[in-house]
Amino acid sequence: MTARPGDMDSAAIDRAAGVLRGGGLVAFPTETVYGLGANAADGAAVARVFQVKGRPPSHPLIVHLGGAGQLGDWVEEVPATARLLAERFWPGPLTLVLRRGRRVPLEATGGLETVAVRVPAHPVALALLAAFGGGIAAPSANRFGSVSPTTAGHVRAELGDAVDVVLDGGPCQVGVESTIVDATGEALSILRPGGVTREDLEAALGRQLAVPVTSHVRVPGQHPSHYAPRARVVLVAPEKVVAEAELAQESGHRVGVLLPPAFADTEVKAHAVVAVPASIPAYARGLYAFLRELDQRGCDLIIASPPAEQGLGTAIANRLRRAAGPRPAA
Structure with missing residues (x-):
């Protein structure tokens, strides 16, 4: 129901x-x-x-x-x-x-x-x-x-x-x-x-908080591969997204691209392109829907770039790194 x-x-x-x-x-x-x-x-x-x-x-x-x-x-x-x-x-x-x-x-x-x-x-x-x-x-x-x-x-x-x-x-x-x-x-x-x-x-x-790389306390979202679409996710620097995507597309992949805002007007030769919002809250709101869309459009590889790790951008970068993490053998 x-x-x-x-x-x-x-x-x-x-x-x-x-x-x-x-x-x-x-x-x-x-x-x-x-x-x-x-x-x-x-x-x-x-x-x-x-x-x-x-x-x-x-x-x-x-x-x-x-x-x-x-x-x-x-x-x-x-x-x-x-x-x-x-x-x-x-x-x-x-x-x-x-x-x-x-x-x-x-x-x-x-x-x-x-x-x-x-x-x-x-x-x-x-x-x-x-x-x-x-x-x-x-x-x-x-x-x-x-x-x-x-x-x-x-x-x-x-x-x-x-x-x-x-x-x-x-x-x-x-x-x-x-x-x-x-x-x-x-x-x-x-x-x-x-x-x-x-x-x-x-x-x-009124003080700084530690952000440990590892912790004895297990919590949700710590698995090396998490928040992951079916397509493999590869993260590169923003200025390399277009070149990496086009190279992978030429190599036979069906490439999906999360295109950084700075390159929104760039034409990309790829299977599917999603333009990332310039607003970080809007990016966070849409992140998972973007990944699902690229899966639904048949991509087998997604090229993306994490945003700057400040404010809510830290959480987005974390999710993208987990999505790109090593996956268990099938």
Whole structure:
């Protein structure tokens, strides 16, 4: 069942909440990407999320809450710095990693004693959380490692009838996943860049944050190959995108190009070209749809260039690097 924006009355939300209470799966919109949700307190329902996605059970999920006031129900303690960030950025695209409370099954944490939590900034997600009354464990609503969905159509195209209900809240407004911060102690660190920028976090805290290359805390999005289309992704410097694309096209590839804004007026001999918006927020909003479009147009190779790593550009660059990462052997 798919509930579309015009049908999104309280009855549709209540039906979806009932599905969650019964151990079913609901795909729902957030400001970042669409999530594949299950009752976070139901280990069997959470296990079904992993099964539908083909996600390794060691990869933790994010527990979505209706408000910061529910934190005490799901975590062991809330350090002062974590509370400050929650007050500043929730609802919003920030995930905090804290010590797991007893209510959280280990299925949702990948066996860890930490849990990732956030409050989404989307009216449909918040209405669902309010109607359900509990936490919703939800990764992105797609097959593990593939391009995240930013529309309800993406969810249905990839997961089909494996999802009991899809709530259609329109296109996601941020377009890349939440920023994940390890807040288990006073020395906070960014484990995944996302919709809240490092600069904004540091301004709120009044100090710099570490961005470790590796971490003992496992969180979503750390797999070497992630957010990946079917086509292989190759990253080059902006000024080399056109030449690399044309060379690969001449070599027999069906090349897709994410054309940097500085070269928007350049004619490229390639199978398909998508002009990247000059606005970084617009690029983030469209990134996953662009990758899906190039897949749908039959490309087997995508040439792209990461934007400058500042602000939201850091998250886009991270997703492109993961998309270009080494893939497991078929």
